[in-house]
Amino acid sequence: MKKNIYLLLLTLFVQQGCAERVDTSTTTSEGITQQEVTAAMEALRQNLLSPKRESLLELAAPSLSYGHSSGMMENRDSFIASLSSGRFKFEQLNFSEIAIELSDRAAIVRHVLTGRSADQGKAPADVNLHVLLVWYKQDGEVRLLARQAVKR
Numbered sequence: 001m002k003k004n005i006y007l008l009l010l011t012l013f014v015q016q017g018c019a020e021r022v023d024t025s026t027t028t029s030e031g032i033t034q035q036e037v038t039a040a041m042e043a044l045r046q047n048l049l050s051p052k053r054e055s056l057l058e059l060a061a062p063s064l065s066y067g068h069s070s071g072m073m074e075n076r077d078s079f080i081a082s083l084s085s086g087r088f089k090f091e092q093l094n095f096s097e098i099a100i101e102l103s104d105r106a107a108i109v110r111h112v113l114t115g116r117s118a119d120q121g122k123a124p125a126d127v128n129l130h131v132l133l134v135w136y137k138q139d140g141e142v143r144l145l146a147r148q149a150v151k152r
Contacts, residue, residue, distance in 0.1 A: 030105075032137040037100050037107045040135055040142040048090050051083035060144050061136070067148035069129050091124065092116040095131075106145075109133040113149065128152045 064076040093115035113129040134146040
């Protein structure tokens with residue numbers, strides 16, 4: 001129950017923050033589409049499995065807030081560095097139970113992440129998380145603005 005309340009409050013907070021953070025003077029008038037979000041999600045999944053710095057720079061918003069289920073928070077630079085260095089590594093990764101809510105140029109996505117991690121200095125482990133993502137579209141590009149995970 002606490003997790004559901006936490007996710008609801010986080011969703012409302014992020015929706016409000018997203019509306020305030022996106023500079024509408026540099027955004028296109030086109031809203032974000034489900035197909036764009038689905039493609040961005042798959043690009044993210046592929047980059048979590050096999051990180052490519054240039055692709056991650058394109059996917060992640062400069063103001064990215066990336067929250068791990070451990071409570072650790074990363075910005076765009078540390079998120080990309082952690083993946084590129086192998087600090088955080090996935091051997092297997094699946095997204096399921098995907099729910100996408102569109103709102104003009106923003107999308108809120110909830111999904112289940114399952115897989116196997118092989119993080120640096122740790123034994124391989126199964127991963128089973130609830131994840132909340134916030135995507136936005138600016139200048140025709142879909143970018144990840146925020147991510148928060150909690151253990152299932």
